[in-house]
Amino acid sequence: MRFLGMTGLALVAGFGLSVAAAYAEQKPAPATTHRAAVAEDQAVAELNAHHRHHHHGGIARFIAMSLDTLGVEDAKRAQVEKLHSDLHAQMTPARDAEKNVLTTLADGIAAGSVDKVKVDSAIAALGTGADAQREASLNTINELHAVLSPPERAALVEKVQAHWAVWRQVNQEEAAGRRERGGRLAELTKELSLTPHEVNKISAALPAASAGPRGEFDSKKVEAHVQAFSKAFESDSFDAKSVMSNADADLASHGAARMAHFYETVTPLLTPEQRTKLAEHLRGHADYQSVASGK
């Protein structure tokens, strides 16, 4: 009996030491420090701004963006760059539709009033374009799977999921009137050098419901699409046609609608000079070309 007691004590002590040793390195940085470090990051700020203004290719665009930093072996670099360029080319109709949304908004902002009917029509065309590009990119995504090694496929999936998480954060979860660093309003404040009084007015005008009257966004549908693609792409055999989920149009339409709602709301609250500057800002996004698009 005494032996059992000693053994028990020794094992419990051993367990405690093991747990302490295993988790000694795991203590995460304080959340505030972590967030501050991320907010300071220029690459992250630019990514957030990009995801707030570009929605045209749905999941295929996340794949194309993931190729920006995948870092494949030298031997297959040219091949992957070609596929990367092909993906961008296949998204051209949807990208042009998005450009129309951005320039329509820019014209309205410059004029002091955004034509909502015209913007909604442009957003509808963007949704159609995003839906259509899926079919065009299937073979390219299949070729990409064939070229990449299993670790590269896993890394690509990780990046697609990361882009989706960032997109969701800045286009769905972030409160519309949020003033904190890294938010859409903070980005506008910096771009237009808004005064605190102007920020207060805009923040109050932006309702918590971010997409306005254009309808709710079903993020679960996009999540299902991302997960279906992820699971399939990490497998040894892959056929993009077998990924039945398709949320590309939902993603593009919601992102553009939320963006439009933001700019429609802030436009009447800006001075003519600020509107001119903001219109130029949006035209800059409209003219954005990925390096891989070859243009």
Added chain:
Amino acid sequence: MNRSFVTMLAGVAVASFLVAVPASAGVSIRIGPPDAYIATTRPVYYQNRATYRYGNRWHYRDGRGWHTYNTEPRYLRDYRQPERHYYGRR
């Protein structure tokens, strides 16, 4: 009674072994780099895994989640400066 006590202790011992093994292997389980960092950073492929330098540590993910090397592998020392991608307008 004694038998159930011994069984319980055996379970605790096995659990402690499973928890201790990753630590003794030079890795620990933790939260990985932020999504925006993964989306903008080129990984370094090491031991058939994409590895990211973040917070002065090397992180990688496998089927069970994110892990961190407690000791920097020699191969990765040459890649301490991460290559970032910037999406600013051009």
